[in-house]
Amino acid sequence: MAAGPFRLCVGCRTSQPKKGLIRVYSVADGRLGVDLGGGVGRGAYVCPRRVCLEQAVKRGELARCLKVTRTPVTAMALEELIRDGVLRKVAALLGLARRARKVASGAEAVDSAVKRHSARLILSAIDASASSVEKLRNVAVQAGITWVQGMGKEALGAALGTAPRTCVAVTDPFFAGAIISALDKIPVEKEAGEAAWSDRRVGSGAEPRKAWR
Known part of the structure; x- marks a missing residue:
């Protein structure tokens, strides 16, 4: 059975099945949102690994991919956002x-x-x-x-x-x-x-x- 579409994790920079990744997107008020189902529209994909979240935030990959001036979130805050979702x-x-x-x-x-x-x-x-x-x-x-x-x-x-x-x-x-x-x-x-x-x-x-x- 096909694994479905692949996306690049902005943390580890490896290609992974989209269904196993978390999509991070920017909402209207400048905050970040997470999509567990791999929605549509501009978003950045990241593996559900703490090290990937940390790398994505540290290197500014989320801000770059989402084309926002800054991403006001820490890796810990992003993890909590995912956990709550x-x-x-x-x-x-x-x-x-x-x-x-x-x-x-x-x-x-x-x-x-x-x-x-x-x-x-x-x-x-x-x-x-x-x-x-x-x-x-x-x-x-x-x-x-x-x-x-x-x-x-x-x-x-x-x-x-x-x-x-x-x-x-x-x-x-x-x-x-x-x-x-x-x-x-x-x-x-x-x-x-x-x-x-x-x-x-x-x-x-x-x-x-x-x-x-």
């Missing part, structure tokens, strides 16, 4: 999945979804207890289900319109894949060409990686 997108996807009845929330419901072989992705809250996290991680490993930590209990509950949740199972492969793709955009420390994963992930042949907060 990712979390909003994941929350929106979880909301859509809930309305489509494609999620199970709470420990008992998640356990039931796993036993029915309907779970495609398990999300554990980053502030869940260590024992709860370890239990779900082991369940995911044994069942071959992708497991990841990505949001807090309050955020998970808010996305589903419920009280705080320690875990959620996504039962639809489309929603699961879209959530994973969004989480891939959180900048992390990794070498160029390494598979983009920004959180602890196991199952489906994946190895655990560093969790983000």
Whole structure:
């Protein structure tokens, strides 16, 4: 299957599939915006790696590509902008999945979804207890289900319109894949060409990686 169009990362200066990059653009008031879906119009593309963000800002590549006199943002601020965008997108996807009845929330419901072989992705809250996290991680490993930590209990509950949740199972492969793709955009420390994963992930042949907060 074709990887789709390629774009040049302004940080590492390597050509990468557009769908795996983050598009940075200038908005009307002079601030920067980020597009996780690779929108249209003038923009600068960067890999979801901290070193690429740092290089792009340090060398002034964003300002040059966007044709603005200056880019009033630091690499840390740009990373936070990306992180916020990712979390909003994941929350929106979880909301859509809930309305489509494609999620199970709470420990008992998640356990039931796993036993029915309907779970495609398990999300554990980053502030869940260590024992709860370890239990779900082991369940995911044994069942071959992708497991990841990505949001807090309050955020998970808010996305589903419920009280705080320690875990959620996504039962639809489309929603699961879209959530994973969004989480891939959180900048992390990794070498160029390494598979983009920004959180602890196991199952489906994946190895655990560093969790983000």
